[in-house]
Amino acid sequence: MESVFEVIAEPNRRSILSLLVSSQQSVGEIERRLRMPQPTVSKHLRVLREAGFVESIVDAQRRLYRLKPEPFQEVDAWLAPFRRFWSAHLDALERHLDRMDQSTPTKGKTRKKTRPKPRI
Amino acid sequence: MESVFEVIAEPNRRSILSLLVSSQQSVGEIERRLRMPQPTVSKHLRVLREAGFVESIVDAQRRLYRLKPEPFQEVDAWLAPFRRFWSAHLDALERHLDRMDQSTPTKGKTRKKTRPKPRI
DNA sequence: CACGTATATGCCCATAGGAGTATATAAAGA
DNA sequence: TCTTTATATACTCCTATGGGCATATACGTG
Numbered sequence: 467m468e469s470v471f472e473v474i475a476e477p478n479r480r481s482i483l484s485l486l487v488s489s490q491q492s493v494g495e496i497e498r499r500l501r502m503p504q505p506t507v508s509k510h511l512r513v514l515r516e517a518g519f520v521e522s523i524v525d526a527q528r529r530l531y532r533l534k535p536e537p538f539q540e541v542d543a544w545l546a547p548f549r550r551f552w553s554a555h556l557d558a559l560e561r562h563l564d565r566m567d568q569s570t571p572t573k574g575k576t577r578k579k580t581r582p583k584p585r586i
Numbered sequence: 587m588e589s590v591f592e593v594i595a596e597p598n599r600r601s602i603l604s605l606l607v608s609s610q611q612s613v614g615e616i617e618r619r620l621r622m623p624q625p626t627v628s629k630h631l632r633v634l635r636e637a638g639f640v641e642s643i644v645d646a647q648r649r650l651y652r653l654k655p656e657p658f659q660e661v662d663a664w665l666a667p668f669r670r671f672w673s674a675h676l677d678a679l680e681r682h683l684d685r686m687d688q689s690t691p692t693k694g695k696t697r698k699k700t701r702p703k704p705r706i
Numbered sequence: 707c708a709c710g711t712a713t714a715t716g717c718c719c720a721t722a723g724g725a726g727t728a729t730a731t732a733a734a735g736a
Numbered sequence: 737t738c739t740t741t742a743t744a745t746a747c748t749c750c751t752a753t754g755g756g757c758a759t760a761t762a763c764g765t766g
Contacts, residue, residue: 475595487667527712527763535672547607552655647733647742
């Protein structure tokens with residue numbers, strides 16, 4: 467499990483991460499909420515922990531798992547060059563639609579409001 | 587290869603995508619630049635194409651491959667909830683460092699310039 | 707100390723998918 | 737039409753990894 471990308475490729479792990487966004491959870495809570503066998507949960511948590519996506523704090527017999535930001539930032543960093551590329555696409559679409567605004571005066575149900583700028 | 591996450595989990599595919607950021611490329615160009623066997627390139631391109639990461643246009647015997655934005659946006663959308671979470675962390679770090687700025691006047695080589703605001 | 711609860715780990719199996727090689731398809735050019 | 741170039745596909749092999757189950761470990765409680 468070298469890269470962060472392999473780690474988030476697994477659907478159950480993404481479910482666990484999404485669950486942890488709201489707040490930290492114990493293994494048992496994750497097990498119940500995701501209806502996942504406990505060993506499965508523990509194994510995925512291990513992968514997530516070793517990749518730095520989560521950390522655990524001990525609470526008696528429980529372990530509370532919570533998110534750590536770094537690997538997410540790594541994904542975000544990877545995405546950055548492509549983000550430049552796709553926002554260019556959105557801009558082109560924007561200009562296209564703007565031209566349509568001028569040439570085709572809206573009559574009826576389309577284009578109710580002015581489109582908001584895409585949040586890059 | 588269900589999800590976009592599985593598609594980008596493969597290192598060679600990420601290499602191909604990164605290469606295509608600069609401009610569209612033929613299969614042979616990708617093959618040479620990445621020093622990857624041609625069937626390997628074609629197979630990965632197939633996966634990327636079927637997942638919507640790239641599209642190909644025909645140029646005589648060549649196929650020119652270029653990026654398509656949608657799957658990247660899907661990854662970005664998945665990242666969004668976590669982004670809220672980690673920027674909170676950065677803010678906390680920021681406040682912490684700012685407190686250190688006041689209490690510990692820098693003498694010497696560290697902290698050369700004022701830190702730029704993190705670009706959320 | 708014995709027992710229940712919470713979590714981690716080890717083992718086995720099945721499968722997906724990537725690598726390598728050979729070959730098919732298709733277009734261009736002689 | 738024959739050959740060369742460019743790309744796709746088919747086939748085999750190998751390995752990584754996820755699931756299921758049993759069990760180990762660890763802590764709390766009576």
